[in-house]
Amino acid sequence: MSVLQAAPEAAAPAAPARPPFWRTRGAEVLLVATLLIVSGLLHAWNMLGYPYFENDEATYLSRGWAFITEGQLDVATYRYDHAPLGWMAIGSWLGLTGGGAMFGGMLEAGRVLMLLVHLVSTVLVYLVAKRLAGGRMTAGVLAVLVFAMSPVGIYFQRRVLLDNLMVLGVLLALLLLLRRPLTLGATVASGLAFGVAVLVKLNAIFFGVGFAVLLWVGAVGAQRKHAVLQWFASAGGTVLLFFVYALLNEELFPAPVDADGEPAHVSLVDTFELQLGRGDFAWPWQPESSFMEAVGSWVGKDSLTLTLGAAATVGLLLVLAARRFRDPSAWAVLALVGGYVAFLARGGIVIDLYVAPLIPFLAIAVGLFAARITDRVPDDWRRPAVGTVLAAALVAGYVLTSDRLYLTKDETSNQDAALAWIEQEVPTDALIAADNYVYPELVQEESYTGAMYFFHAEYDPELRDTYADDWREIDYLVLTHEVVEQISQGTVPRMAELLEHSTLAASFMDGSSAFVDLDAGISTNGDWVQVWQTKSRNQIVLQDAWQRFRDDWIVSYGQVLEDDAVSTTSLDQVLAMEQALAEGDEAAFRGVWQWTTDHMRHREDDALTSWQWLTDEDGEGELGSSDTVCSADQRFIGLLLEADSTWGAPDLRSEAARMADDWWERCTFTLDGLRLVDSSADGSVDDQLINPSYFDPTLYRTFATQLPGHDWDRLIDDGYAFLARVLDERGTIPNWIVLTQEGDLAAVGDLVDGEGDVMGEDTLRLVPTLLREEIAGEPRARKLLDGLVPQVVGYAADAPGLPSSVALALVAQVRDIGADAHEIYLARIASQVDPETGTWDGTLADFAWTYSWHRFQERVPPALAVPIS
Structure with missing residues (x-):
């Protein structure tokens, strides 16, 4: 082959196989x-x-916003958490x-x-x-x-x-x-x-x-x-x-600690130790x-x-x-x-x-x-x-x-509704302890300057200063799943106290899948919100007093028995039921009433209560007297009616109606043209022994609307007329008075123990009744008080003690007597309160008097109530 002859072409390389798609x-x-x-x-x-929006979400959002707007690492003190x-x-x-x-x-x-x-x-x-x-x-x-x-x-x-x-x-x-x-x-x-x-x-x-x-x-x-x-x-x-x-x-x-054991500043090492020890x-x-x-x-x-x-x-x-x-x-x-x-x-x-x-x-x-x-x-x-x-x-x-x-599933609408309610109903300067989910909107988007993350409110010194380190100064608690969890774990004791002493202001639980039992500290999901409003100082004292009374003086399933005492009276049982009703404790109310029914309602001719039960040192008891105290029974009737209105208890209303019929028949009488309240259902042999403090026109007006089968208006009119006559003839309203069959007023003499014919503690029990009537616009009560008030002032000066101090303080609230009601309260009543327990010590009788002052504050217009510390 010639060197000039062309060589055959080399085979072209094969194209690579195309990979599958x-x-x-x-x-x-x-x-x-x-x-x-x-x-x-x-x-x-x-x-x-x-x-649902969780607490931590808002925590990080609010901290992030604080960082870019204020250059701060936290909305409060940064704790290196x-x-x-x-x-x-x-x-x-x-x-x-x-x-x-x-x-x-x-x-x-x-x-x-x-x-x-x-x-x-x-x-x-x-x-x-x-x-x-x-x-x-x-x-x-x-x-x-x-x-x-x-x-x-x-x-x-x-x-x-x-x-x-x-x-x-x-x-x-x-x-x-x-x-x-x-x-x-x-x-x-x-x-x-x-x-x-x-x-x-x-x-x-x-x-x-x-x-x-x-x-x-x-x-x-x-x-x-x-x-x-x-x-x-x-x-x-x-x-x-x-x-x-x-x-x-x-x-x-x-950090070093101060005299109270509080660290001088936050510390990364301290925080790590706390976190590791959780x-x-x-x-x-x-x-x-x-x-x-x-x-x-x-x-x-x-x-x-x-x-x-x-x-x-x-x-x-x-x-x-x-x-x-x-x-x-x-x-x-x-x-x-x-x-x-x-x-x-x-x-x-x-x-x-x-x-x-x-x-x-x-x-x-x-x-x-x-x-x-x-x-x-x-x-x-x-x-x-x-x-x-x-x-x-x-x-x-x-x-x-x-x-x-x-x-x-919708788990956030209740949270949105709670925020909307707060913005509509709660003042912007209110102190609010809350789950942090509300913080970004209330504080950083709105103008709620007093809203605080509840955990910071518990531990941050600066925030504690805003409420003077006194949880009672906080106005609202926004309660959520997270707050309940922390309270149940015991990590936020101040918030636990706050919840315990608050009333439910608003609840948002529509469609919630959570099981919530606040008493047991249980919440299974966070798709609900409640707003709780802190009770007034007075209400807090009354609540703590009831807890003390219930824990110390209610024995068995409902007997009121003071330490080392042997006697339980119908008035003691009334006091317990009144507190239980006011504090919403239906179980205790029914327990006390059931014990009263079981032990003190065995009279043959009526459904009224005997006034005394005696208990020996072995806990064995017997009826001390089958006689009645008509004031106790009328209060039982009123409490049973109110319990039905509060809890929907028709069985208690039926009991009230039955007792009212017997009370009218056995505890009221007509003499000298007047329908009056007797001292006892068993009456007097000849003349009528009357305790003026049993007269309760406010209660009878309630009976007139709910138990219209009796002439309650006449009982009110005749009672006022009788008291006016007593004050006019005797110059005072004594503890007891006798109305003879001839219609004359007579001394009680030896019919009752103590000083029955002069003003004393029984008369003082009439004072708050007349004051409430005067506030309601009753001119007859005002006229009676015109004569009684100077005597109350003089009695308080001559016989200082808790009964006269309470009566004097109540009078000073409503009338100008030249003394300040708040100063009287501080000097003579607040001194009875133990700062450690938040309630008062002393005898059951002292308890009843101090309780009456605090309960009076709940029954008068807010403008007249005395602010307490």
Whole structure:
């Protein structure tokens, strides 16, 4: 062949085979976009309605707002309970969105931020799972499905929690460390990201074991030592900034304490000790441990995710063993999950939300384990087919086992309604202790300068100064699930006192799924709110007095028996029932009445009560006298009627009606043209013995409307006429008076013990009755008091004591006698109150007098009531 002859053309190289669509970059982008849409929809749908706005959410939002608007790390004293970077980020978001302006409120703005965090975390979960699985998309898809569809994940990922921001930082740090080949820049960046995650929430540090494993297996040769040192230096240096800040503020080490045992300032070390000491230690496998209780709660919310995560973790352990412990990815995931589980199972307190950071890593474990399974399937169309079947099965599992409340349930409308009620009904300068969910709107969006986070109100010295360290100065308590939890744990004793001495002002529980038992300190969900208004000082004293009376002097199931006494009287029983009714204690009221019925109502001719029961030192008793005290029985009737009006008790109303008929028949009489109240149902032999203090026109007016079968108006008119005659003829109203059959007034002489013919304690018992009548506009009461008041003033000067002091103080409230009612109260009545117990000591008789003064304050117009300290 000639050298000029052309050589044959070489064969053109064959074009590379086109990969199937499911392995192309475009298919993966489409897949990830689909996963993002699904994940975003599941998170966003109803995210403002479920779950309820939790205390911690508002805490971080309010701190974030304080940071960007005031440069403060907390709305009150920063106590180092968390590192501040998380709410700094939240505050930056609020700054960008105008606080609550863009989304309707700060809480809503915070949940929108959590949606964005969730979407970014979704991408990170996919990428981390895929890289750990050696590029298997199956791992990423399944991990994202678990992460996105987990009910417990959705429950906590919607909330404005530091845990969600912390997880974002940990996932980013993990992704950077999975770069191959691992570079110095990626190592340092990963360490910085992990350090930031720790400064968002310190719990992130428990994922550090997983990072140590990845560093060891991800670097080779001499690079390993440098990678480990660089990562820990960048991560540790970032975290160290927190401690440097505390040191520069002289708040790192424990603070000296003052004479009262209070620390001079906050301290990071003190806070750490407090946080580490929360809860009682218990081994994690013990049923009563906080860990087991939390697991029970998590399983109740989402058993599938926890089961899949646990199974995948065990599966990876088996895979690791089968591969002779040469699977770095399995090692890393096991270390990540195991490190955090070790934190949960440490034996201390485990809060429900602590599970949130674990969910993405359980999801990654599921994805990696599934990838290890599909690795055994031939690498053709069958592998993606198996992955598709696994994904479909996973979706079906969640659809079939989840209740999907997160898509439909409304848990925030009660909270919104409570806020609206507060803004409409509560003054802006009121002192309000509240669950923090109300704080951003009331304080930072509105102008409620006295609203305080209840935990800060309990412990922050500056806030305690605002209410003079006296919980009685706080006007309202906004009660929620979180407040009930803290009260039941005993961490906020002032708030417990506040709740115990408050009345329910408004309740918002429509559609709530919670079981709430405040007496037992139980609340099972937070989709409800109540607003409690603190009682007045006087009401608080009366409440504490009743508790003392009930605990010390009510024995058996309803007998009033003073210490070392042998006698129980019908008037003692009346006093107990009056207090029980005023304090809303129906059980005690019925108990006292039942004991009275069982022991003191055995008269043959009527349903009235005998006046005395005697009890010996062995507790055995007998009727001391079958005679009656008509004033006690008329008060029994009134209390039974009021109990029916209060509690809806027709059985008690029937008893009242039956007693009223007998009382009218046996305790009233007609003489000299007057219908009057007798001293006893058994009457006098010839003449009528009358105690003027038994006359109670206010009570008879109640009877006239509720028991119209008798001429109560005549009893009122004739009683006033009789008292006017007594005052005119005798110059005073004595303790007792005799009305003879001839219609004359006569001395009682020896008919009663003591000084029956002069003004004394019995007469003084008439004074509050006449004062109430005068306030109501009764001119006959005013005329009687014109004659009696100078005598009361003189009696108080000549015979100082609790009865005369109470009568004098009451008169000074209503009339100008040249003495100040408040000064009399302070000098003669308040001195009887024990500051430790908040009630008064002394005998049962003294108790009755002091109680009468305080009860009078509740029965007069507020303008006349005496303010008490």
